[in-house]
Amino acid sequence: MGRSRQTVPEPSRKNETSQNADQKDRPIDLGGVMIGLGEQVYSVLLLSFFFLEVYATGFIPYIGKAVNFLLLAWMYAYYCFEYKWNFSEVGLDKRLDFFESNWAFFAGFGSPCVLAIFFFSPLVSYGVMAILFPLFVLTATGSGAEEFISLKRRQWKGSRLGRLPIFYAADTLSLRVLSFFHFRLESLKQKQEDSKTL
Template sequence: MPFYALLRSILIELVYIFWFYPLYIFSFVLSTLWYNDIAKHAFEVLKSKESTTQAYGKNELTESQSISTTEIPGGFEGVCLGIGEQIYSILLLTLFFIEVFATGFIPYFGKAINFLLLSWMYAYYCFEYKWNYSNVALNRRLDFFESNWPFFAGFGSPCVIPIFFFSPLVSYGVMAILYPLFVLTAAGTQSEQVISSIRSFKGGPKKLPIFYAANKIAMSILQLLPEPSKTS
Protein backbone atom coordinates (compact mmCIF):
# COMPACT_ATOMS: atom_id res chain seq x y z
CA MET A 1 0.00 0.00 0.00
CA PRO A 2 2.74 2.55 0.75
CA PHE A 3 4.30 1.65 -2.63
CA TYR A 4 1.13 2.63 -4.52
CA ALA A 5 0.81 5.85 -2.53
CA LEU A 6 4.41 6.72 -3.37
CA LEU A 7 3.84 5.87 -7.04
CA ARG A 8 0.71 8.01 -7.11
CA SER A 9 2.50 11.02 -5.60
CA ILE A 10 5.35 10.62 -8.11
CA LEU A 11 2.92 10.52 -11.04
CA ILE A 12 1.14 13.63 -9.76
CA GLU A 13 4.45 15.49 -9.47
CA LEU A 14 5.43 14.43 -13.00
CA VAL A 15 2.11 15.69 -14.36
CA TYR A 16 2.67 19.03 -12.63
CA ILE A 17 6.28 19.34 -13.82
CA PHE A 18 5.85 18.25 -17.45
CA TRP A 19 2.30 19.39 -18.17
CA PHE A 20 0.67 21.79 -15.72
CA TYR A 21 3.56 24.18 -14.98
CA PRO A 22 4.74 24.50 -18.63
CA LEU A 23 1.15 25.12 -19.69
CA TYR A 24 0.78 27.72 -16.97
CA ILE A 25 4.00 29.50 -17.99
CA PHE A 26 2.97 29.40 -21.66
CA SER A 27 -0.43 30.90 -20.86
CA PHE A 28 1.24 33.62 -18.79
CA VAL A 29 3.61 34.58 -21.64
CA LEU A 30 0.76 34.46 -24.16
CA SER A 31 -1.39 36.69 -21.96
CA THR A 32 1.45 39.19 -21.65
CA LEU A 33 1.63 39.44 -25.44
CA TRP A 34 -2.13 39.87 -25.67
CA TYR A 35 -2.10 42.75 -23.17
CA ASN A 36 -0.11 44.86 -25.60
CA ASP A 37 -2.54 44.10 -28.44
CA ILE A 38 -5.52 44.92 -26.22
CA ALA A 39 -4.02 48.29 -25.27
CA LYS A 40 -3.05 49.04 -28.88
CA HIS A 41 -6.54 48.43 -30.29
CA ALA A 42 -8.20 50.33 -27.43
CA PHE A 43 -5.87 53.28 -28.02
CA GLU A 44 -6.65 53.25 -31.76
CA VAL A 45 -10.38 53.29 -31.03
CA LEU A 46 -9.91 56.20 -28.63
CA LYS A 47 -7.91 58.16 -31.19
CA SER A 48 -10.51 57.58 -33.91
CA LYS A 49 -13.21 58.71 -31.50
CA GLU A 50 -11.28 61.88 -30.68
CA SER A 51 -10.76 62.69 -34.36
CA THR A 52 -14.47 62.20 -35.04
CA THR A 53 -15.35 64.49 -32.14
CA GLN A 54 -13.00 67.17 -33.39
CA ALA A 55 -14.51 66.87 -36.86
CA TYR A 56 -17.92 67.79 -35.43
CA GLY A 57 -16.38 70.84 -33.74
CA LYS A 58 -16.81 69.81 -30.11
CA ASN A 59 -14.38 71.45 -27.74
CA GLU A 60 -13.12 68.68 -25.46
CA LEU A 61 -10.01 68.30 -23.38
CA THR A 62 -7.44 66.37 -25.35
CA GLU A 63 -4.67 64.08 -24.18
CA SER A 64 -1.98 66.72 -24.66
CA GLN A 65 -3.79 69.03 -22.23
CA SER A 66 -3.93 66.49 -19.43
CA ILE A 67 -0.49 64.89 -19.60
CA SER A 68 1.89 66.44 -22.08
CA THR A 69 3.48 64.34 -24.77
CA THR A 70 7.11 64.66 -25.77
CA GLU A 71 8.55 65.64 -29.10
CA ILE A 72 11.07 62.87 -29.76
CA PRO A 73 14.00 63.82 -32.01
CA GLY A 74 14.16 62.00 -35.28
CA GLY A 75 16.89 59.76 -36.58
CA PHE A 76 19.55 57.96 -34.58
CA GLU A 77 19.31 60.38 -31.65
CA GLY A 78 15.62 59.65 -31.18
CA VAL A 79 16.24 55.90 -31.28
CA CYS A 80 18.98 56.18 -28.65
CA LEU A 81 16.81 58.34 -26.40
CA GLY A 82 13.91 55.92 -26.70
CA ILE A 83 16.08 52.89 -25.90
CA GLY A 84 17.73 54.69 -22.99
CA GLU A 85 14.38 55.70 -21.51
CA GLN A 86 13.03 52.16 -21.84
CA ILE A 87 16.12 50.71 -20.12
CA TYR A 88 15.85 53.21 -17.28
CA SER A 89 12.11 52.53 -16.96
CA ILE A 90 12.74 48.78 -16.68
CA LEU A 91 15.47 49.36 -14.06
CA LEU A 92 13.25 51.74 -12.10
CA LEU A 93 10.25 49.39 -12.06
CA THR A 94 12.44 46.40 -11.21
CA LEU A 95 13.82 48.22 -8.17
CA PHE A 96 10.30 49.29 -7.21
CA PHE A 97 9.16 45.66 -7.46
CA ILE A 98 11.99 44.63 -5.12
CA GLU A 99 10.86 47.37 -2.75
CA VAL A 100 7.29 46.05 -2.92
CA PHE A 101 8.49 42.49 -2.24
CA ALA A 102 10.62 43.59 0.73
CA THR A 103 7.75 45.41 2.44
CA GLY A 104 5.89 42.11 2.77
CA PHE A 105 8.38 41.03 5.45
CA ILE A 106 7.82 44.07 7.66
CA PRO A 107 5.97 42.96 10.83
CA TYR A 108 2.52 44.31 11.71
CA PHE A 109 2.16 46.96 8.99
CA GLY A 110 4.00 45.14 6.20
CA LYS A 111 0.94 43.59 4.57
CA ALA A 112 -0.91 46.91 4.42
CA ILE A 113 2.10 48.69 2.90
CA ASN A 114 2.61 45.80 0.49
CA PHE A 115 -1.04 46.00 -0.61
CA LEU A 116 -0.77 49.73 -1.28
CA LEU A 117 2.49 49.47 -3.22
CA LEU A 118 1.19 46.55 -5.27
CA SER A 119 -1.93 48.56 -6.13
CA TRP A 120 0.25 51.39 -7.41
CA MET A 121 2.44 48.98 -9.34
CA TYR A 122 -0.46 47.32 -11.16
CA ALA A 123 -2.06 50.69 -11.88
CA TYR A 124 1.18 51.99 -13.38
CA TYR A 125 1.54 48.90 -15.55
CA CYS A 126 -2.04 49.31 -16.81
CA PHE A 127 -1.53 52.93 -17.84
CA GLU A 128 1.99 52.40 -19.16
CA TYR A 129 0.65 50.84 -22.37
CA LYS A 130 -1.33 53.96 -23.17
CA TRP A 131 1.49 56.31 -22.23
CA ASN A 132 3.88 54.40 -24.50
CA TYR A 133 1.55 54.85 -27.48
CA SER A 134 1.04 58.50 -26.54
CA ASN A 135 4.81 59.15 -26.43
CA VAL A 136 4.62 60.46 -22.87
CA ALA A 137 8.08 60.98 -21.38
CA LEU A 138 9.01 58.98 -18.30
CA ASN A 139 9.43 62.03 -16.07
CA ARG A 140 5.92 63.26 -17.01
CA ARG A 141 4.45 59.82 -16.32
CA LEU A 142 6.00 59.69 -12.86
CA ASP A 143 5.01 63.26 -12.07
CA PHE A 144 1.39 62.67 -13.12
CA PHE A 145 1.27 59.34 -11.25
CA GLU A 146 2.71 60.73 -8.01
CA SER A 147 0.47 63.80 -8.19
CA ASN A 148 -2.67 61.62 -8.41
CA TRP A 149 -1.68 58.75 -6.13
CA PRO A 150 -5.14 58.24 -4.51
CA PHE A 151 -6.75 57.56 -7.90
CA PHE A 152 -4.08 55.05 -8.94
CA ALA A 153 -4.18 53.30 -5.56
CA GLY A 154 -7.90 52.71 -6.00
CA PHE A 155 -7.52 51.77 -9.66
CA GLY A 156 -4.97 49.02 -9.05
CA SER A 157 -6.42 47.58 -5.84
CA PRO A 158 -8.95 45.15 -7.46
CA CYS A 159 -6.05 43.33 -9.16
CA VAL A 160 -4.25 42.94 -5.81
CA ILE A 161 -7.16 41.76 -3.64
CA PRO A 162 -7.10 38.13 -4.95
CA ILE A 163 -3.44 37.80 -3.93
CA PHE A 164 -4.37 38.25 -0.25
CA PHE A 165 -7.39 35.91 -0.27
CA PHE A 166 -6.45 32.99 -2.55
CA SER A 167 -3.52 30.68 -3.11
CA PRO A 168 -0.79 31.93 -5.47
CA LEU A 169 -1.97 29.71 -8.31
CA VAL A 170 -5.61 30.76 -8.03
CA SER A 171 -4.81 34.43 -7.42
CA TYR A 172 -2.64 34.65 -10.55
CA GLY A 173 -5.45 33.06 -12.54
CA VAL A 174 -7.96 35.62 -11.25
CA MET A 175 -5.48 38.42 -11.89
CA ALA A 176 -4.97 37.17 -15.45
CA ILE A 177 -8.70 37.73 -16.00
CA LEU A 178 -8.92 41.11 -14.26
CA TYR A 179 -5.68 42.64 -15.53
CA PRO A 180 -6.57 42.80 -19.27
CA LEU A 181 -9.89 44.41 -18.37
CA PHE A 182 -8.05 47.14 -16.47
CA VAL A 183 -5.52 47.53 -19.29
CA LEU A 184 -8.46 48.00 -21.65
CA THR A 185 -10.05 50.51 -19.26
CA ALA A 186 -6.83 52.49 -18.87
CA ALA A 187 -6.08 52.55 -22.60
CA GLY A 188 -9.58 53.24 -23.85
CA THR A 189 -10.86 55.86 -21.42
CA GLN A 190 -10.12 59.52 -20.79
CA SER A 191 -9.40 59.23 -17.08
CA GLU A 192 -6.39 61.55 -17.30
CA GLN A 193 -8.56 64.32 -18.74
CA VAL A 194 -11.16 63.86 -16.00
CA ILE A 195 -8.47 63.98 -13.30
CA SER A 196 -6.96 67.14 -14.75
CA SER A 197 -10.33 68.88 -15.05
CA ILE A 198 -11.20 68.03 -11.42
CA ARG A 199 -7.83 69.25 -10.18
CA SER A 200 -8.23 72.53 -12.08
CA PHE A 201 -11.48 73.25 -10.20
CA LYS A 202 -11.03 71.62 -6.80
CA GLY A 203 -7.30 71.15 -6.51
CA GLY A 204 -5.86 67.83 -5.53
CA PRO A 205 -3.66 65.94 -3.07
CA LYS A 206 -0.03 66.84 -2.57
CA LYS A 207 2.50 64.99 -4.65
CA LEU A 208 3.67 61.77 -3.00
CA PRO A 209 7.20 60.61 -4.00
CA ILE A 210 6.25 56.97 -4.59
CA PHE A 211 9.27 56.17 -6.76
CA TYR A 212 11.79 58.23 -4.76
CA ALA A 213 13.77 55.30 -3.35
CA ALA A 214 13.76 53.35 -6.62
CA ASN A 215 14.80 56.46 -8.55
CA LYS A 216 17.69 57.23 -6.18
CA ILE A 217 18.99 53.66 -6.35
CA ALA A 218 18.64 53.58 -10.15
CA MET A 219 20.57 56.82 -10.49
CA SER A 220 23.30 55.47 -8.17
CA ILE A 221 23.60 52.33 -10.31
CA LEU A 222 23.84 54.34 -13.52
CA GLN A 223 26.54 56.56 -12.02
CA LEU A 224 28.68 53.46 -11.47
CA LEU A 225 28.75 52.77 -15.21
CA PRO A 226 31.84 54.03 -17.05
CA GLU A 227 31.37 57.20 -19.04
CA PRO A 228 31.92 56.97 -22.80
CA SER A 229 35.35 58.15 -23.84
CA LYS A 230 35.47 61.46 -25.64
CA THR A 231 37.36 61.54 -28.89
CA SER A 232 39.00 64.73 -30.02
Protein backbone atom coordinates (compact mmCIF):
# COMPACT_ATOMS: atom_id res chain seq x y z
CA MET A 1 0.00 0.00 0.00
CA GLY A 2 2.99 2.30 0.25
CA ARG A 3 2.69 3.29 -3.39
CA SER A 4 3.18 6.85 -4.52
CA ARG A 5 -0.34 7.16 -5.93
CA GLN A 6 -3.48 6.26 -4.05
CA THR A 7 -6.05 3.88 -5.41
CA VAL A 8 -9.53 5.33 -5.39
CA PRO A 9 -12.47 3.40 -6.77
CA GLU A 10 -13.89 4.87 -9.93
CA PRO A 11 -17.63 5.40 -9.64
CA SER A 12 -19.83 4.31 -12.49
CA ARG A 13 -19.85 7.59 -14.44
CA LYS A 14 -17.69 10.21 -12.73
CA ASN A 15 -14.59 12.10 -13.76
CA GLU A 16 -11.29 10.86 -12.31
CA THR A 17 -9.99 14.37 -11.63
CA SER A 18 -12.96 15.18 -9.41
CA GLN A 19 -12.24 12.03 -7.38
CA ASN A 20 -8.64 13.01 -6.76
CA ALA A 21 -9.73 16.54 -5.83
CA ASP A 22 -12.26 15.10 -3.37
CA GLN A 23 -9.51 12.94 -1.87
CA LYS A 24 -7.12 15.88 -1.37
CA ASP A 25 -9.78 18.36 -0.23
CA ARG A 26 -11.16 16.10 2.49
CA PRO A 27 -11.59 18.26 5.60
CA ILE A 28 -9.31 17.55 8.57
CA ASP A 29 -10.91 19.91 11.12
CA LEU A 30 -13.57 19.02 13.71
CA GLY A 31 -16.26 19.02 11.03
CA GLY A 32 -14.25 16.49 9.02
CA VAL A 33 -13.85 14.30 12.09
CA MET A 34 -17.59 14.46 12.75
CA ILE A 35 -18.34 13.58 9.12
CA GLY A 36 -15.93 10.64 9.35
CA LEU A 37 -17.51 9.48 12.60
CA GLY A 38 -21.00 9.77 11.15
CA GLU A 39 -19.88 7.84 8.09
CA GLN A 40 -18.52 5.05 10.31
CA VAL A 41 -21.78 4.85 12.30
CA TYR A 42 -23.76 4.74 9.07
CA SER A 43 -21.43 2.06 7.68
CA VAL A 44 -21.86 -0.12 10.77
CA LEU A 45 -25.66 0.24 10.54
CA LEU A 46 -25.65 -0.50 6.82
CA LEU A 47 -23.52 -3.63 7.15
CA SER A 48 -25.52 -4.83 10.17
CA PHE A 49 -28.78 -4.59 8.23
CA PHE A 50 -27.13 -6.24 5.23
CA PHE A 51 -26.00 -9.10 7.49
CA LEU A 52 -29.58 -9.52 8.74
CA GLU A 53 -30.72 -9.57 5.12
CA VAL A 54 -28.16 -12.30 4.35
CA TYR A 55 -29.31 -14.30 7.37
CA ALA A 56 -33.00 -13.97 6.45
CA THR A 57 -32.51 -15.13 2.85
CA GLY A 58 -31.28 -18.49 4.12
CA PHE A 59 -34.86 -19.30 5.19
CA ILE A 60 -36.44 -18.70 1.76
CA PRO A 61 -37.59 -22.01 0.28
CA TYR A 62 -36.03 -23.31 -2.97
CA ILE A 63 -33.93 -20.27 -3.96
CA GLY A 64 -32.84 -19.24 -0.46
CA LYS A 65 -29.50 -21.04 -0.48
CA ALA A 66 -28.49 -19.58 -3.86
CA VAL A 67 -29.46 -16.04 -2.86
CA ASN A 68 -27.74 -16.53 0.50
CA PHE A 69 -24.56 -17.69 -1.26
CA LEU A 70 -24.53 -14.62 -3.53
CA LEU A 71 -25.18 -12.15 -0.71
CA LEU A 72 -22.52 -13.77 1.47
CA ALA A 73 -20.02 -13.55 -1.40
CA TRP A 74 -20.73 -9.82 -1.72
CA MET A 75 -20.49 -9.36 2.03
CA TYR A 76 -17.07 -11.05 2.26
CA ALA A 77 -15.81 -9.15 -0.79
CA TYR A 78 -16.92 -5.85 0.73
CA TYR A 79 -15.25 -6.68 4.05
CA CYS A 80 -12.00 -7.56 2.25
CA PHE A 81 -11.89 -4.33 0.23
CA GLU A 82 -13.06 -2.19 3.13
CA TYR A 83 -9.62 -2.35 4.73
CA LYS A 84 -8.06 -0.91 1.57
CA TRP A 85 -10.73 1.77 1.21
CA ASN A 86 -10.39 2.83 4.85
CA PHE A 87 -6.64 3.15 4.43
CA SER A 88 -7.09 5.19 1.24
CA GLU A 89 -9.79 7.30 2.93
CA VAL A 90 -12.38 6.57 0.27
CA GLY A 91 -15.84 7.89 1.16
CA LEU A 92 -18.70 5.49 1.78
CA ASP A 93 -20.75 6.81 -1.15
CA LYS A 94 -17.87 6.15 -3.57
CA ARG A 95 -17.31 2.67 -2.11
CA LEU A 96 -20.94 1.71 -2.54
CA ASP A 97 -21.13 3.19 -6.04
CA PHE A 98 -18.01 1.31 -7.12
CA PHE A 99 -19.18 -1.91 -5.47
CA GLU A 100 -22.67 -1.81 -6.98
CA SER A 101 -21.32 -0.85 -10.41
CA ASN A 102 -18.93 -3.83 -10.41
CA TRP A 103 -21.12 -6.36 -8.65
CA ALA A 104 -20.08 -9.31 -10.86
CA PHE A 105 -16.40 -8.84 -9.99
CA PHE A 106 -17.14 -8.71 -6.27
CA ALA A 107 -19.43 -11.76 -6.44
CA GLY A 108 -16.56 -13.71 -7.95
CA PHE A 109 -14.02 -12.32 -5.51
CA GLY A 110 -16.03 -13.30 -2.42
CA SER A 111 -17.17 -16.71 -3.67
CA PRO A 112 -14.15 -18.79 -2.54
CA CYS A 113 -14.67 -17.63 1.05
CA VAL A 114 -18.31 -18.72 0.96
CA LEU A 115 -17.57 -22.12 -0.60
CA ALA A 116 -15.90 -23.20 2.63
CA ILE A 117 -19.09 -22.47 4.58
CA PHE A 118 -21.34 -24.40 2.20
CA PHE A 119 -19.22 -27.52 1.65
CA PHE A 120 -17.53 -28.22 4.98
CA SER A 121 -18.76 -28.92 8.47
CA PRO A 122 -19.01 -25.85 10.73
CA LEU A 123 -15.77 -26.61 12.59
CA VAL A 124 -13.75 -27.18 9.42
CA SER A 125 -15.33 -24.18 7.65
CA TYR A 126 -14.33 -21.88 10.55
CA GLY A 127 -10.75 -23.12 10.25
CA VAL A 128 -10.70 -22.67 6.47
CA MET A 129 -12.21 -19.18 6.82
CA ALA A 130 -9.61 -18.27 9.45
CA ILE A 131 -6.96 -18.96 6.80
CA LEU A 132 -8.76 -17.67 3.70
CA PHE A 133 -10.14 -14.36 4.96
CA PRO A 134 -6.79 -12.75 5.91
CA LEU A 135 -5.32 -13.92 2.59
CA PHE A 136 -8.21 -12.33 0.71
CA VAL A 137 -7.84 -9.10 2.70
CA LEU A 138 -4.15 -9.01 1.72
CA THR A 139 -5.05 -9.77 -1.90
CA ALA A 140 -7.64 -7.00 -1.98
CA THR A 141 -5.29 -4.54 -0.27
CA GLY A 142 -2.37 -5.23 -2.57
CA SER A 143 -4.34 -5.54 -5.77
CA GLY A 144 -4.89 -2.88 -8.36
CA ALA A 145 -8.47 -4.00 -8.94
CA GLU A 146 -9.80 -0.46 -9.33
CA GLU A 147 -7.30 0.39 -12.07
CA PHE A 148 -7.82 -2.95 -13.82
CA ILE A 149 -11.61 -2.59 -13.80
CA SER A 150 -11.46 0.99 -15.09
CA LEU A 151 -9.00 -0.09 -17.83
CA LYS A 152 -11.29 -2.92 -18.95
CA ARG A 153 -14.30 -0.58 -18.81
CA ARG A 154 -12.55 1.78 -21.23
CA GLN A 155 -11.62 -1.12 -23.54
CA TRP A 156 -15.14 -2.57 -23.65
CA LYS A 157 -16.76 0.87 -23.99
CA GLY A 158 -20.53 0.30 -24.25
CA SER A 159 -20.66 -3.36 -23.23
CA ARG A 160 -20.91 -3.44 -19.46
CA LEU A 161 -23.21 -4.66 -16.76
CA GLY A 162 -25.52 -2.12 -15.20
CA ARG A 163 -25.45 -1.02 -11.61
CA LEU A 164 -27.18 -3.41 -9.20
CA PRO A 165 -28.55 -1.83 -5.99
CA ILE A 166 -27.21 -4.52 -3.65
CA PHE A 167 -27.42 -2.39 -0.52
CA TYR A 168 -30.83 -0.83 -1.27
CA ALA A 169 -32.79 -2.54 1.53
CA ALA A 170 -29.99 -2.10 4.09
CA ASP A 171 -29.55 1.53 3.03
CA THR A 172 -33.26 2.28 3.37
CA LEU A 173 -33.43 0.70 6.85
CA SER A 174 -30.27 2.52 7.97
CA LEU A 175 -31.63 5.87 6.85
CA ARG A 176 -34.91 5.24 8.68
CA VAL A 177 -33.10 4.34 11.90
CA LEU A 178 -30.89 7.43 11.64
CA SER A 179 -33.84 9.69 10.88
CA PHE A 180 -35.71 8.22 13.87
CA PHE A 181 -32.79 9.02 16.19
CA HIS A 182 -32.41 12.45 14.62
CA PHE A 183 -36.11 13.12 15.24
CA ARG A 184 -35.78 11.95 18.86
CA LEU A 185 -32.75 14.20 19.44
CA GLU A 186 -34.55 17.18 17.92
CA SER A 187 -37.62 16.60 20.11
CA LEU A 188 -35.40 16.33 23.22
CA LYS A 189 -33.68 19.60 22.32
CA GLN A 190 -37.05 21.25 21.78
CA LYS A 191 -38.29 20.05 25.19
CA GLN A 192 -35.13 21.38 26.86
CA GLU A 193 -35.52 24.76 25.17
CA ASP A 194 -39.20 24.90 26.16
CA SER A 195 -38.35 24.10 29.79
CA LYS A 196 -35.68 26.84 29.83
CA THR A 197 -38.09 29.46 28.54
CA LEU A 198 -40.64 28.57 31.24
